[in-house]
Amino acid sequence: MKLAILVTLCLASSTALAAANCPKYPKAEWMPQDQAKAKIESMGYKINKFKVDGNCYEIYGVNKEGKKAEVYFDAKTLNVVKAEIRK
Secondary structure (H helix, E strand, C coil): CHHHHHHHHHHHHHHHHHCCCCCCCCHHHCCCHHHHHHHHHHCCCEEEEEEEECCEEEEEEECCCCCEEEEEEECCCCCEEEEEECC
16 A cells, blocks of 8 residues: 555656646637647747647657757747757
């Protein structure tokens, strides 16, 4: 039982560290997803997967240098909130 609780706590804490902290806006203020995708691509990203994660738009893809990227964007302004670029 204690082991199950410990595993649950470890998984919850690692998930919390992985998420980005995007500002919360009413959904009506979010940039529409098709416009967001077009703007993100104009920033030099190639999008393989686009999704909503909490209050963020998140992409998995490649940056303009050709490196794998996981990037979280503010859903209203498209400012980068968090980025993980792999070498």
